[in-house]
Every structure is written in C-alpha cells, then in structure tokens.
Amino acid sequence: MFTAMAVITQPVATTRNRILDVAERLFVKHGYDGTSLRMITGEAKVNLAAVNYHFGGKEALMEAVLKRRLDWLNEERMRVLDELEASADGRPPRPHKIVEAFFGTLIGMGSNRELGGEVFLKLIGRSFTSPNGFIRALLAEEYREVVERYKQAFINALPEVPRQEVAWRFQFMLGATAYALAGSDFLQVSVQFDSDELPIEQARRLWPRLYSFLVGGMRAAIPEGDLQPLGGFGLGLSMADLEAADLDDADDAAVA
Amino acid sequence: MFTAMAVITQPVATTRNRILDVAERLFVKHGYDGTSLRMITGEAKVNLAAVNYHFGGKEALMEAVLKRRLDWLNEERMRVLDELEASADGRPPRPHKIVEAFFGTLIGMGSNRELGGEVFLKLIGRSFTSPNGFIRALLAEEYREVVERYKQAFINALPEVPRQEVAWRFQFMLGATAYALAGSDFLQVSVQFDSDELPIEQARRLWPRLYSFLVGGMRAAIPEGDLQPLGGFGLGLSMADLEAADLDDADDAAVA
DNA sequence: CATCTTTTCAAATGAACGTTTGAATAATAC
DNA sequence: GTATTATTCAAACGTTCATTTGAAAAGATG
Numbered sequence: 001m002f003t004a005m006a007v008i009t010q011p012v013a014t015t016r017n018r019i020l021d022v023a024e025r026l027f028v029k030h031g032y033d034g035t036s037l038r039m040i041t042g043e044a045k046v047n048l049a050a051v052n053y054h055f056g057g058k059e060a061l062m063e064a065v066l067k068r069r070l071d072w073l074n075e076e077r078m079r080v081l082d083e084l085e086a087s088a089d090g091r092p093p094r095p096h097k098i099v100e101a102f103f104g105t106l107i108g109m110g111s112n113r114e115l116g117g118e119v120f121l122k123l124i125g126r127s128f129t130s131p132n133g134f135i136r137a138l139l140a141e142e143y144r145e146v147v148e149r150y151k152q153a154f155i156n157a158l159p160e161v162p163r164q165e166v167a168w169r170f171q172f173m174l175g176a177t178a179y180a181l182a183g184s185d186f187l188q189v190s191v192q193f194d195s196d197e198l199p200i201e202q203a204r205r206l207w208p209r210l211y212s213f214l215v216g217g218m219r220a221a222i223p224e225g226d227l228q229p230l231g232g233f234g235l236g237l238s239m240a241d242l243e244a245a246d247l248d249d250a251d252d253a254a255v256a
Numbered sequence: 257m258f259t260a261m262a263v264i265t266q267p268v269a270t271t272r273n274r275i276l277d278v279a280e281r282l283f284v285k286h287g288y289d290g291t292s293l294r295m296i297t298g299e300a301k302v303n304l305a306a307v308n309y310h311f312g313g314k315e316a317l318m319e320a321v322l323k324r325r326l327d328w329l330n331e332e333r334m335r336v337l338d339e340l341e342a343s344a345d346g347r348p349p350r351p352h353k354i355v356e357a358f359f360g361t362l363i364g365m366g367s368n369r370e371l372g373g374e375v376f377l378k379l380i381g382r383s384f385t386s387p388n389g390f391i392r393a394l395l396a397e398e399y400r401e402v403v404e405r406y407k408q409a410f411i412n413a414l415p416e417v418p419r420q421e422v423a424w425r426f427q428f429m430l431g432a433t434a435y436a437l438a439g440s441d442f443l444q445v446s447v448q449f450d451s452d453e454l455p456i457e458q459a460r461r462l463w464p465r466l467y468s469f470l471v472g473g474m475r476a477a478i479p480e481g482d483l484q485p486l487g488g489f490g491l492g493l494s495m496a497d498l499e500a501a502d503l504d505d506a507d508d509a510a511v512a
Numbered sequence: 513c514a515t516c517t518t519t520t521c522a523a524a525t526g527a528a529c530g531t532t533t534g535a536a537t538a539a540t541a542c
Numbered sequence: 543g544t545a546t547t548a549t550t551c552a553a554a555c556g557t558t559c560a561t562t563t564g565a566a567a568a569g570a571t572g
Contacts, residue, residue: 015519031387033289037560047521052561054519100485108485126385129438131287165465172432172469179431182385209421212479213428220472223464229356229364271549292529303551308531310549 016054018044024065028122032062032132059134066127066135069109069116070142076105077146081153092156096215102150103177103214107207110181125181128174158218165222173214180210272310274300280321284378288318288388315390322383322391325365325372326398332361333402337409348412352471358406359433359470363463366437381437384430410474421478429470436466 022044278300
C-alpha cells in the first residue's frame with residue numbers, strides 16, 4: 001500500500017521534472033544569478049539546450065520552479081481559511097487561528113518532500129528579497145489575492161487595531177518567517193543549536209516558537225506615532241536625502 | 257556653521273570613496289552577482305582597473321562596503337548598551353530598552369546620509385540571506401561579538417524565559433527587521449502606502465510600528481514544545497528526507 | 513512499414529565577466 | 543629639478559554565460 005501510494009504521488013522523473021528539481025535546489029544554494037544553466041543541466045544529466053526547449057529560457061525556468069509550489073500553497077491557504085470561517089459561523093476567526101492558517105500551511109510544506117520540503121522553504125524565504133525585479137514581481141502577483149483575503153480576515157478579527165497597523169504587522173510576520181526559513185549561517189551563530197541536530201528536527205522545533213512570536217507581535221500594544229529611533233531623525237538630514245532615496249528605476253519596479 | 261560641519265564630516269570624493277558609494281548603491285539594486293565591476297566603475301567614472309588596484313578584487317570590495325558601515329554600527333551598539341547598563345545600576349535593563357538599543361541604532365542609520373542612509377539599511381537587510389557564502393560568513397563574524405553580548409543582556413532581562421527561547425526570538429526579531437528594511441515590492445502590495453509618500457517618511461513611520469511588534473513578540477507566551485504546523489510532520493516523511501536536507505557544501509558553509 | 517511530431521544532442525555564436533599587464537601620468541620626497 | 547612612489551589608463555587575457563542552430567534520435571500515429 002505504501003509502495004502504491006508512493007508511485008501515485010511521486011512525479012515521474014521526466015527531463016522536465018529533473019530540471020525543475022535540480023534548479024530548485026541550485027537556485028537556493030547559489031541564488032538565481034549565481035546558478036548557470038550549465039550547472040543545472042549538468043547535475044540533472046540533461047542536454048544544455050533542454051532548458052530552453054522545455055521552458056523557453058532561464059527566467060521562465062525560475063517562474064516554473066516557483067509556480068509549481070506556489071499554486072498548491074495558494075489553493076491550500078484559501079481552503080484552510082474557508083474551513084476556518086465556515087466553522088466559526090458568522091463570527092470572525094480568532095487572530096491566532098489565522099496566523100496558523102497562513103504560516104502553518106507554509107511551514108508544513110517543509111516536512112513534505114513532495115511539496116518541496118525545506119528546499120522550497122528556503123527558496124521562498126530568499127525570493128522575497130531577490131535583487132531580480134521579475135522574481136519579486138512574480139511573487140507579488142502570486143501572493144496578491146491570498147494576502148488581500150488574509151489581511152481582511154485579520155482586520156475583521158482585530159477590530160480594535162487600525163487597518164494600517166494590521167498591514168504592517170502582516171509584513172513583519174512575513175519577514176520573521178521568511179528569515180527563519182532562509183536560514184543563514186548567522187542563525188547558527190545566534191541560536192545555539194546542538195551541532196549534530198538534523199535539519200528536519202530543527203524545522204520541527206521552529207514552528208511552535210515562530211507561532212508564539214508571531215501571535216505575540218500581532219497582539220502587541222498599538223504604537224505611539226512619534227517614537228524616534230536612537231540617533232533621531234533630522235540628524236544630517238536634508239532635502240537631498242529625499243531625492244537620493246529614490247533607488248528603483250522604472251524598468252524593474254513594475255508590478256502587474 | 258552648517259557648511260563647515262558638512263565639509264568636516266563629508267568624506268572627500270576620492271576614487272576609493274566614489275567606488276564605495278556607487279558599489280553600495282548598485283549592490284543593493286542588482287545584488288552582488290548582478291553587479292559587474294564595469295557597472296560600478298562606469299557610474300563612478302573611474303577606470304575599470306581601479307577596483308582591483310584599491311581593493312584587490314570584487315569580493316574584497318564588497319567586504320569594504322559592508323565593513324565601512326558595520327564597524328560604526330557595532331561600536332555604537334556597544335556604547336549604547338554600556339550606557340543602558342550603567343544607568344540601571346546593577347539591575348538588568350528592561351527588555352524593551354534592549355530592543356531599542358539594538359534595533360533603534362540600526363534604524364537610526366537610515367536617516368543619516370553619512371552613515372549610509374536607507375541604502376545601507378537595504379543592503380544589510382538583504383545581505384543576511386545572500387547566496388554568497390563569503391558575505392554571510394563576513395556578516396556572521398562581524399555580528400558575533402555584539403550579538404553575543406545583547407543575547408546575554410536579553411537573557412538577564414528575561415529570567416523567566418529559557419535561554420534557547422531568547423535566542424530564537426532574537427533571530428525572529430532580526431528577520432522581521434531585515435525584511436522591513438529590505439523593502440521588497442511585496443511590501444507595497446501588502447501595506448497600502450499613500451502612493452506619493454516619500455521614502456524618508458515611510459522610514460519615519462516604520463520604527464514605532466516595528467518596535468511595538470518586536471517587543472510584543474519578545475514578551476510572548478512560552479510556546480508548548482509539540483505544536484505541529486498544518487499538514488503535520490510525518491506526512492510523506494522518510495529517512496531519505498534527512499539525508500537530502502543537507503544542502504550546504506563544506507566549501508561555503510565555513511564561518512571563521 | 514512509413515510518416516509525422518517530439519525530444520535530444522553536439523557545436524557554435526556573440527556578449528559579458530573578473531582580472532592582469534605595462535606604459536603613461538600625477539603626486540610626493542629629496 | 544630630479545628621483546621615487548602612487549595612481550590612472552587603454553588594451554587585452556582567458557573564461558563563462560544564455561541562447562540558437564540544424565541534424566540525429568526516439569516516439570507516436572496512420
């Protein structure tokens with residue numbers, strides 16, 4: 001029975017799938033710019049031209065790699081929120097339940113190899129801050145609908161918190177999660193892991209802690225509006241700063 | 257007086273400094289791999305060979321770009337924590353004060369052009385998840401001492417929270433902060449900005465909200481240890497996952 | 513079996529990359 | 543003013559990159 005299930009669920013190792021699997025792994029390890037098609041096709045044991053034949057080019061390959069996982073994730077997130085709202089007949093679901101629905105579905109993918117496992121978690125964690133405009137644009141477009149729906153759910157669940165604050169906190173939660181997933185070496189320094197602890201065991205420990213942190217941040221007191229960071233605004237500040245601050249050119253800032 | 261101060265504090269635009277300034281900006285905009293020495297030297301209006309002459313190579317240039325800002329930041333963070341602990345004669349400083357000392361100093365750099373302004377904030381935010389091993393290793397080494405000291409301060413300030421939990425939450429705070437700074441296009445989607453709001457104004461709004469979120473997360477309830485994400489662990493999981501999970505090769509995982 | 517489509521393959525293209533070289537120029541020291 | 547050092551410069555090096563090409567092989571269809 002186990003064998004039969006595995007056969008059904010495990011995709012066949014076609015040229016196309018082998019490229020997707022290897023590309024996903026190498027994009028995480030070396031980044032999009034740092035991964036060449038020769039590295040991918042070499043490791044996947046397919047011809048160099050296969051990427052262009054099956055996907056059309058390097059950017060289109062990255063798009064296929066991301067969409068393969070995100071399509072499932074988006075549907076799952078919608079489904080879970082549907083369930084949550086249906087089971088609460090009329091009343092808005094509790095905030096911590098929405099946190100669990102949105103971020104728990106993602107973290108859960110880390111333990112399911114067929115959904116990309118922790119490789120995909122790292123990829124998605126790093127893609128949000130990719131310097132490549134088309135990647136951020138793709139992510140923004142893929143996330144737009146689901147994020148809007150969850151944001152509204154949070155707003156309904158937290159009537160005492162201004163809409164703007166909810167949006168900011170959503171952003172902060174995404175950041176804390178993405179960084180925990182991206183898993184830099186720095187994490188190894190900051191958090192004192194047992195050095196021989198297996199990655200899958202680390203992932204298991206992550207969720208309850210992240211969940212607790214996110215809910216704590218989501219429920220925090222409303223900030224006063226005029227708090228200033230150390231060093232203070234206005235120090236060495238002039239109109240020139242405002243002009244120079246516009247970093248993004250028009251060509252890579254476009255989001256459909 | 258303003259003129260005199262500006263002359264004193266503003267570094268002379270030597271070849272070396274012009275390269276550093278342009279490189280900092282382009283590394284943020286296109287990433288390390290996506291920025292060529294020809295782009296840098298072209299925009300800085302210096303000869304192509306100048307980077308190798310003054311810094312020794314591209315990696316050494318990136319190192320110089322980061323260290324120029326981090327050396328100041330590290331000293332400032334140490335100084336602020338010194339002050340904090342001195343003013344509390346014996347008792348450990350309050351947790352929210354430590355949050356302010358660590359993250360407030362960083363955010364404050366965003367409004368000071370001579371300290372790199374928001375360009376540096378983006379750079380540091382993205383560098384933590386860089387796919388280039390030498391960048392993460394450099395950051396880990398640069399942060400090690402200061403992070404250890406602050407972590408201890410948090411542990412002293414939160415005697416009821418286990419040390420491990422403090423370390424995790426420190427990591428989550430760093431992530432939320434770094435992502436807020438990295439400022440992807442996605443933030444524009446998630447958070448409904450006034451479209452014509454100036455970047456410097458956005459930065460001013462960021463700090464009180466981030467501060468509130470971080471303190472809320474830091475003070476959250478201690479998580480139960482066996483909470484599982486949606487989808488659950490054990491689904492589609494086998495020993496093979498553990499082996500495949502080891503992504504990093506020895507060559508780029510080294511941290512001195 | 514013959515025909516047509518899909519896929520694979522080795523080879524080549526032109527462009528861009530980081531780095532090196534050695535001479536020319538500028539700055540400093542005596 | 544001459545000797546010495548520091549810096550700039552144009553040019554070239556060898557390598558690697560994404561993509562294209564056209565033929566060969568494999569598979570599907572009648």
